[in-house]
Amino acid sequence: MKNLLLFLALVISLNSCKKFDQEAVPEFTQKQTLLDTITSADKDEDGCLAAAGYVWSTLNKECIKIYESAITLYPQSNQNNEDETKNAYIVFGENGGNEAELFLPNQVESFILVRTAEGQPWQFNEWQLIPWKGFVLKKGDEILFSGDGSIGPKVTGSDKVED
Structure with a gap:
């Protein structure tokens, strides 16, 4: 038992x-x-983490932080714009700079601009990226964006310490 x-x-x-x-x-x-x-x-179809600010660069075939690794072009109508979502961004390829990838505001897909020779503008359909005092981006005859050619956002305001 x-x-x-x-x-x-x-x-x-x-x-x-x-x-x-x-x-x-x-x-x-x-x-x-x-x-x-x-x-x-939050990952897109290319595996980029959008919430962290990454987008897919077709030209460089990798996820990049657009605000940190691209040349910023500001709207021609508001050069002191601080709203990063209204800027255009340019990323250059590593093949001698003859290709540039353009990221436009409110547009999901980027596109590639190509130049035929150094000193010439990069072009795609109606779009032209002209190297002049940095860069000027035109669609047809209208200048839409321009920038000084520096990577990342420009610093506006003063670095003076306020009381």
Whole structure:
């Protein structure tokens, strides 16, 4: 009788451990699936993490932080613009600079401008990127954007410490 009770206690304890393990696995799986969904939800089709400011550069074939690695061109109508979403951005290829990738505001896809020789403008359809006092971006005959040719946003205002 004593052996029977011991045997029953052993069977019950093994079954209770098995039930505990079976419940823990689905919960872990659910949490891992949720974590995977959260981390991949903000990635675009090229795998760039948009929330961190990354976009896909077709020219360089990598994710880049556009605000830190591209030449900023400001709207011609507002050269002191501080709203980065209204600027155009240029990224040059590593093949001698004969290709430039243009990122326009409110446009998902970038496009590639090409120049035939050094000193000539980069072109794509109606668009022209002209190297003049930095860069000027024209569509047809109209100048839409320009910038001094520096990478990243320009610093506006004063560096004077205010009281």
